[in-house]
Amino acid sequence: MTRVNVNNLGLIPLAGVCSYEDACKAGYDIDHNVNLLRRYLYAESQLNQIFAAHITSVPEWEVKGAFGLHIWLDAEHSAALRKRVTEMREPPLHLDKVPDAKIEAFFNEVIRAESTLELLVGIYRVAKPELVRSMKKHVAETNPLVDHPTCRVLKLILVEEEEMIPWGEAAVQALIRSDEDQHAAMKWQNHLESFLYAAGGISGDLVKPEDWQPAVPRANGQRYEMKVEPRRDARFVDTYNSTNNYDKIFSDESFPVDERTYALLYKRLREMDVPEWMGPIIYKTQGKPWEYYQDLSRQLWDEARHSMMGEVGLFQDGVEFYKYPVEFLTTMALNNTATPLEAHLVLWYIEQGLMPKDTGKHFEWVIAKASDNDLAKTFQDYDWADEVLHAQIGxxxxxxxxxxxxxLKQQAEIVMNRNLAEKVRLSHQSDQKEWWPEFLVEIRAGRERTRGGVTV
Incomplete structure (x- = not known):
């Protein structure tokens, strides 16, 4: 039944936010709203920490890359939700307080995945779909006019969360290669769903099925101990090989400009080791303001993206990114010998050293600009911009x-020298066979085929 015919002069009322009827529902009161937001931001914060705890040790390159993006998005989501709570409540805000011990128990299980398949199932089949369900219910039930700022935040988060889930499901399907894998995936999903139902889901309103049974936790009451040694999948070879000096090649004018540019692209490819050493920094550093985790998660994603630039740069000219050695000696050494603060110190020291115009990122961009590789020039341009931000974060x-x-500089040099000695020790695990000339022949040939119009 129409309550009243309002003359709106043919214009859409209420700023187009909703209809009059929708605006008439009582929706959520502030206390209920804030309590739900605290549960969401806790979930987003925990997901950020789960990505940080596992990005180093998952061996699959593509999973590392996706984790690099998703760790940052979840950090941003948590920050947006935190901001919304501050708009509705005065301190103390309890933003980092566990909102429900049963939700905590659920995430303590998710982080204890024992394989990449289990990890993907926990994040993308269980945790994120439930977070999406809870947020969609919130948007549907709160008053869309009076609570428009909350609806806006949740709708923006939902766009990105719903983009992540299909990637995760496709990754799960890719890693299910046998009946045993299928069984393991379903067993772990059922295990986690038992904990999720015990908590009533992320929003606390998820009804247990009639056949629900409690599960025995893997968690032992202690904080999860992450694995700090970087791992690569079977496609990668000779990961302790450090024979190629990219800096020497691209900085030496006696080398041809195309070789100098390929050295830059390979240097970009190698940057996946930075997310692998930033994961422990983010996960092991506790008690900082959320802005700290937000900033470092952004830097981690940038570094993963730089590595993808190298991956695409090699693809453009017909070389698989995993065919030649992609070493991780710096990360292996730091993760095993340095504290999180020391590892961050080394990261900043390197970033700061890239700022001088004649030797740093501007110089790298000039080299790429001098080549006929337009893609490399674009990559170096954006890499340069990102590194300016990273130096500021440090x-x-x-x-x-x-x-x-x-x-700060003195302490950084001490850690750098100690790390160099550890890298030398680790390098003995490789025969240090030269491979750059072979790579250069192959990628130049690929470049010629591309110029000739042949699909590589």
Missing amino acids: RKWLVPEYKNMEE
Whole structure:
């Protein structure tokens, strides 16, 4: 029944946010709204930590890349939800307080996945779909006019969360290669769903099925201990091989400009080791403001994206990114010998060293610009911009940890020298066979085929 015929002069009322009828529902009160938002932001924060705890040790390159993106998106989502809570409540806000011990128990199981398949199932088949369900229910039930700021935040988050889930499901399907895999995936999914139902889901309103049974937890009451050694899948060869000096090649004008540019592209490819060393920094550093995890998650994604630039740069000219050695000695050494603060210090020191115009990122861009490789020029342009941000992030969080900038640099050099000695020790695990000339012949041939119009 129409309540009243309102003359809106043919214009859409209420700023197009909703109809009059929708605006008449009572929706959620502030207390219920805030309590739900705290549950969502806890879930997003936990997912960020799960990605940080596993990105180093998952061997599949493509999974590392996706985790690099999703860790940042979940950090951003948590930050947006935190901001919305601050708009509705005065301190203390309890933003980092566990909202429900049963939700905590659920995420303590998700993080304890014992294989990439289990990890993907937990994140993309169980946790994220339930987060999406809860947020969609929130948008449908709250008053869309009075609670428009919350609806806007949730709708924006939902766009990205719903983009992640299909990637995760496709990854699960790719890793199910046998009946045993299928059984393991379903067994782990059922295990996690038992904990999820016990908590009533992310929003606390998920009804247990009649056949629900409690599950025995893997968690032992202690914080999860992440595996810090980087791993690569079987496609990769000789990952301790450090024979090629990319910096020497691209910085030496006696080398042809195309070789110098390929050295830059391969250097970009190698940057996957940075997310592998940033994961432990993010996961092991506790008690910082959420902005810290947000900033470092952004940097981690940038570094993963830089590696993808190298991957695409090799693809363009017909070389598989895993065919030649992609070493991870710096990360292997740091993760095994450095504290999170020391590892961050080394990262900043390297980033800061890329700022000088004549030797740093501007110089790399000039080299790529001089070549006929337009894609490489674009990649270096954006890589340069990202590194400016990363140097700022390092200064923002590291300078307060030391007396002054001079002490910061001195401590960084101490850790760098110690890490160099560890890298030399680790390099003995490879025969250090030269491979760059073979790579150069292959990628130049691919470039010629591309120029000739032949599909590579």
